[in-house]
């Protein structure tokens with residue numbers, strides 16, 4: 001098994017060092033959820049970038065801090081202990097290997113499903129604590145972030161003038177919603193500087209397959225998004241806010257009006273990064289198709305009919321950087 005020990009620059013994906021470091025993207029749309037005009041700003045941000053930052057949210061800081069401190073304790077444990085909570089197949093503790101198709105990055109993580117009974121015992125024994133305390137920390141955080149995601153999706157529907165406004169949020173609220181939660185830890189990597197390598201890939205470029213992704217990180221940079229002009233931009237970290245990504249399924253439901261945003265994480269060689277991401281997905285049996293109320297005039301669907309189960313099955317066999325929607329496009333290459 002590959003473990004996260006010394007950086008091995010022969011095997012880790014590295015960004016060409018001769019490239020200029022991407023600049024910070026200071027024009028990220030900032031959505032204040034307490035403001036009445038936020039619904040229109042959310043639509044604009046999804047159309048322009050598929051990405052935005054949320055402030056004035058109702059997620060209690062104590063839920064964030066509690067989970068963050070449990071995650072720090074977990075990732076600071078000896079590797080031999082952490083490996084007992086793995087391998088990620090896809091759920092569990094993963095180290096360097098991302099997914100099942102050969103992708104690697106300078107990252108260790110915990111991936112779990114929000115609706116399946118999860119084996120918290122595995123994590124709790126690493127921390128030497130009661131599994132119930134970990135379960136509670138994850139559940140409190142995920143429930144609050146899911147509530148905020150539903151609020152955002154309802155505002156989005158309002159902004160798009162879709163009725164009823166719960167078309168998207170009901171998919172996350174469904175008890176069979178196939179949502180995922182992930183804790184990513186990108187250890188600091190000072191040794192790498194000896195190799196004159198500044199940019200090591202933590203999590204390679206990709207889009208998220210679900211409807212919406214909600215990310216919170218500590219104050220370490222690393223996240224980058226690809227803009228329509230083909231340039232990568234670094235997202236200034238903000239531990240008090242959330243960053244929202246449009247996922248592939250929302251792209252399909254809006255018939256391409258919103259694009260799922262390509263993003264990646266480069267490691268910060270001096271500081272470790274810790275991120276928590278909630279991926280809101282529909283039930284497995286849900287048909288993913290453009291909403292009829294969004295189709296204008298003679299507009300026809302850009303996508304073949306498929307269920308989330310079919311998409312997920314195909315997505316989880318793909319490489320990280322692949323365009324997973326191509327297979328499902330009506331007029332695509334396939």
Ligand SMILES: C=C1C[C@]23C[C@@]1(O)CC[C@H]2[C@@]12CC[C@H](O)[C@@](C)(C(=O)O1)[C@H]2[C@@H]3C(=O)O
Pocket residue numbers: 090098099100101103111180182206207208209210279315316317318319320
């Ligand atoms: C290489 C892969 C990892 C991934 C499954 C996949 O085959 C392609 C999509 C990847 C992704 C990206 C967003 C989320 O982090 C994730 C959990 C997901 O739903 O799709 C991961 C998958 C993973 O890490 O298993």
Ligand SMILES: O=C(O)CCC(=O)C(=O)O
Pocket residue numbers: 182184203208215217223263264265275277
């Ligand atoms: O860890 C991060 O900051 C982002 C990771 C990510 O994009 C993912 O897990 O899908």
Ligand SMILES: [Fe+2]
Pocket residue numbers: 206207208213263
């Ligand atoms: Fe992602």
